[in-house]
Amino acid sequence: MNSKQKNKLILASGSPRRKEMLTASGLEFLVIPANIDEIPKTNESGKDYVKRNAFEKALAVTKQVSPNDIILSADTIVVTKNDVILEKPLSEEHAENMLKMLSNESHLVYTGYTLMQNGTELISRVIETIVTFRKISADEIQAYIASKEPFDKAGGYGIQGKAMGFVTNVNGSYTNVIGLPLAEVLVDLTNFAGIKPFAIK
Structure with a gap:
């Protein structure tokens, strides 16, 4: 274990992108994906939804780890300007409809994350980013869907992939x-869990 890392870190997510980012930050961790029902409640805002999902994911993994372990969980969604929550598309038609909604518009991306130890919430936050798309042609949408990239990503696109x-x-x-x-996660891991990535002295 990294000499700066006193507590064991558990990533309660199967996302390869989250794993890559933590690994690039010099952290050592175990991956234990959390399986919860992700369904918005009636009139639940996007921010409240991702914050609740992150908390419930951390709680779901608590019984599978040691009391001293630090659990990091997260949930990401896309929200249109009309407050429509877009998660991972379930079909090609679903992905097409999502991309049409995002085309030539700005939308919000919310990620909620929780740090938990022994069933106790150390910190929970929701971070907001505004993303603007140019107009996407119908041919581009079909080609992107054919690449299969949209299907494991909130909002039906990956900013670091073919949709950049x-x-x-x-x-x-x-x-x-x-x-x-x-950036926010690394600071909170240091301040609330005593886990320091290589970039923070």
């Missing part, structure tokens, strides 16, 4: 759009 050419502006955390607001 759709984006004209990012206002806020770029890594938040990928699935984890890394």
Whole structure:
């Protein structure tokens, strides 16, 4: 274990992108994906929804780890300007409809994350990023869907992948759009869990 890392870190997510970001930050961790029902409650805002999901994911993994372990969980969604929550598309038609909604518009990306130890919440936050898309043609949408990239990503796109050419502006955390607001998470891991990545002395 990293000499700076006193507590064991558990990533309660199967996201390869979150795993890559934490690994790039010099952290050592175990991956234990959390399985919860992710369904918005009636009149629940996007921010409240991702915050609740992150908390429930951390809680779901608590019984599988030691009391001293630190659990990091996260949930990311896309919300249109009309407050429509877009999670991972369930079909090609679903993905097409999502991308049409995002085309030539700005939307919000929310990631909620929780740090938990022994069933106790250390910190929970929701980070917001505003992303603007250029107009996407019907042919581009079909080609992107054919690449299969949309299907494991909130909002039906990956900003770090083939959809990067759709984006004209990012206002806020770029890594938040990928699935984890890394700068904020690293500071909170240091301050609330005593886990220091190599970049923080």
